[in-house]
Amino acid sequence: MLWSYVAAFLTGILASLGVGGGMLLIIYLTVFAGFDQLSAQGINLLYFLPIALLAVILHTKNHLINWKPLVPAILVGIVGAVIGSIIAKFIDKEILRTVFAVFVLIIGVKEILYKKEDEKTPVKHNTAIPPKTYRGKFKHS
Amino acid sequence: MxxxxxxxxxxxxxxxxxxxxxxxxxxxxxxxxxxxxxxxxxxxxxxxxxxxxxxxxxxxxxxxxxxLGQDFNWSDALPLIPFGLAGALIGGLVLKKISNVWLKRIFGGLLILAGGRMLLT
Structure with missing residues (x-):
């Protein structure tokens, strides 16, 4: 039981970073705590709600969330989630799951290979206009 | 750009x-x-x-x-929540401070773990 608390704590950190911590809890619950996948998903779902709520409040305070443009995504997302969960009951998800897994792996590799932003974007003050600090010196010499 | x-x-x-x-x-x-x-x-x-x-x-x-779909055992999830909330408090501070590169490394690592598990199970 102690390990569940440790897992819940670590998952809380990761979940609030928006890096998919919930999935880590599902892995812990199924592999180490002996729950089946569906129960683990349910536990994770309930667990995620208060944690995400707290994280979202903190991130909003830190000006990392601009709600206005997100409204259409949330509204359409809710409709999509309901439709998705209905479809999920009628189709064989094996192929879909494999496609999604490959997609997740590709994004994962891309994310890991990411280089610093300032290495990618051209450095602005590298061009014709010299940085301000030099200008005075040129005038006097 | x-x-x-x-x-x-x-x-x-x-x-x-x-x-x-x-x-x-x-x-x-x-x-x-x-x-x-x-x-x-x-x-x-x-x-x-x-x-x-x-x-x-x-x-x-x-x-x-x-x-709605099934019996849900709330008691398995509830004890985990305070620990998760403590983690979220730390996460709120960490996201403000962490570098983009490390954030992406952690995200990428977890995605590879998740994708791999999805393929295998």
Whole structure:
């Protein structure tokens, strides 16, 4: 039981970073705590709600969330989630799951290979206009 | 190179994909949300924070659907929540401070773990 608390704590950190911590809890619950996948998903779902709520409040305070443009995504997302969960009951998800897994792996590799932003974007003050600090010196010499 | 901000339609499309993934697989919408929101012109940290803002209401809906479908044992989840909340307090501070590179490394590592597990099970 102690390990569940440790897992819940670590998952809380990761979940609030928006890096998919919930999935880590599902892995812990199924592999180490002996729950089946569906129960683990349910536990994770309930667990995620208060944690995400707290994280979202903190991130909003830190000006990392601009709600206005997100409204259409949330509204359409809710409709999509309901439709998705209905479809999920009628189709064989094996192929879909494999496609999604490959997609997740590709994004994962891309994310890991990411280089610093300032290495990618051209450095602005590298061009014709010299940085301000030099200008005075040129005038006097 | 300034990324162009995308309009309402793009966000709606993001929502459709995120919702569909969440609905079909029970989770994983956030995985789709982060890169999609990044495409919309959000910074790396904004994308991660905003992915939670989108997946939170979706998960609330999923929770309702899930609990209608089967008996749900609340007592297994409740003791975990205080520990998770403590983690979230730290996460709130960490997201502000962490470098984009490390944030992406952690995200990428977890995605590879998740993708690998999905392929194997």
């Amino acid at each position: 300034e990324k162009k901000k995308k309009g309402k339609l793009y966000y709606a499309l993001c929502g459709a994909v995120i919702g569909a993934v969440n609905g079909l697989f029970g989770s994983g919408g956030g995985v789709a949300a982060v890169p999609a929101l990044g495409h919309a012109g959000l910074t790396v940290k904004e994308s991660h924070a905003s992915s939670l803002a989108v997946t939170l209401p979706l998960s609330a809906v999923s929770m309702v659907v899930y609990s």
